[in-house]
Amino acid sequence: MTLYFEEEGEIKLPLECETLAKKVVEEALDYVNCPYEAQVNLLLTENEQIHEMNREFRGIDRATDVLSFPMIDYPEPGTFDFLEEEEDCFDPESGELTLGDIVISKEKVLSQAEEYGHSPKREYAFLIAHSVLHLTGYDHMEEEERQVMEQKQREIMERLDILR
Template identity: 35%
Template sequence: MDIYFDNRQTQTEIANEILQHLEKAIYLAIEKENIKIPVEVSVSFVENKEIQELNKKYRKKDCPTDVLSFPLIDREQLEDGHAPFTIPLGDIIISIPKVIEQAKEYGHSFLRELIYLTVHGMFHLLGYDHINQEEKAIMRNKEEFVMKSINITKNPS
């Protein structure tokens, strides 16, 4: 699995230790879904202005959001189990100002919020959504599994 990080914001340093936590969470999401083919994921850290522009362009919502996911393939393509090359799974875009804001709002650490949004974005790339309550419950259970597996809780750490 290949993971690429692109830090396009200047507000907060994203240390290597944080990136290692994110990599572990991404690997666990892939493992949880039993994906056996090699995949590639891109995670970008941006300012509110950039994510607002993307949100407006692709979702017709003219406001900043916390995370956007852009899957490049359908889930069925991952379940074949055979690929002669690394499959680009998609891109996750995360607003660092939103991470900071939401960590304070929810009363937990920056690291916990950043990992959660990365995991949330990963499950979107893997074909999950939260449009209705049933889908939301399935997706939340998967997110919670990954978060508990790396011992990241909702409480500040």
């Protein structure tokens, strides 16, 4: 698994961001039984930048905690068998499955950790697990989807032993 990690802005999280991100992405991909080596891009930014992205890409004029930009349109969440015929889903140089991009607001990680009464590490890991599920076809637009996704997030966090 390759994680392309980038950080911008002055705010720093009190944890080893790249190492933890790689661990969470790998665990989440193992959890959903992704049969391929994969690559993910992760950008840590601040509220102002994620606000601009949220407005530009989603038409929502406010900062958010995390944005996910999947590169693959899954016919069914967490299914990978259809990818055999989808050559453009794989990086031509590495052969890895190109899952997409994750953007996280460091300010939201800190404020939500405080709001929910847990550590910045837990909040950061949770947002990455949440986003990897999006990158593998899961969503939470409908109540049933939300319940499935929340259960998967809990189980990934338990497997990582990063609890509230």
